[in-house]
Amino acid sequence: MILIIDIGNTQTKIAVFKEENIQQVHFCPTHIFHERLIELKNENPNVQTVVLASVGFLQENQLEMLKQHFSVVQITSYSPMPFHNAYSTPQTLGIDRRVLAVGASLQFPNQNVLVIDAGTCITYDFVDENNNYQGGGISPGIGMRFKSLKHFTAKLPEINWEQQTANLIGTSTQESIESGVLNGVIAEIDGIIEKYQQKNPNLKVILTGGDAEYLSKQIKNVIFAHSFFLLESLYSLYKYIQSYD
Known part of the structure; x- marks a missing residue:
């Protein structure tokens, strides 16, 4: 299972994927999204990887906190794109x-x-x-x-x-x-x-x-x-x- 995260300016969307299918979608205020991720980790202990993209600036302490619990793949403008x-x-x-x-x-x-x-x-x-x-x-x-x-x-x-x-x-x-x-x-x-x-x-x-x-x-x-x-x-x-x- 993988968590896919779209971090917006005010709201964050979190999708739980299993075998290429969305199992759940959660919404939460962006300023507490990392806390919600830890809750989802406890609810879904098989989740090891999070893939995230943010329209704003992701704080370094937030990223480091996530890395303590997950394998983090951060999508940026430097990520390879298929177009x-x-x-x-x-x-x-x-x-x-x-x-x-x-x-x-x-x-x-x-x-x-x-x-x-x-x-x-x-x-x-x-x-x-x-x-x-x-x-x-x-x-x-x-x-x-x-x-x-x-x-x-x-x-x-x-x-x-x-x-x-x-x-x-x-x-x-x-x-x-x-x-x-x-x-x-x-x-x-x-x-x-x-x-x-x-x-x-x-x-x-x-x-x-x-x-x-x-x-x-x-x-x-x-x-x-x-x-x-x-x-x-x-x-x-x-x-x-x-x-x-």
């Missing part, structure tokens, strides 16, 4: 976007693949049929858009969004905010998918991230929705690194 990186500033490409590109490359070889990760930010990452990572886009996620309206205005309220749908025409200030944010995100994603489809025939579109389940029901373009695509991609990269060595 050609055509990004003009490869050193600035986030590890989360790299890992999503890995999943596109390994799970859908010789295809044009667009991965959309709808979380804190909405990221678009494109790997072409010749296995070149071309780049993509970054825009604010749903939660960030709601918070920005509150933060940058004097009177607009912050909306406690619970993945409800929004009417096109809002009949109150709250409904108008929900309409603008939610319908705007849906229109953005649909429009970007259409632009990629026009340039790239037989495009495979993967939607992942915390808001993927909600958005998959709203977006008109044909997509493959998978909330845990990044975790599976981390596992695929781990297996690739093993074979690479």
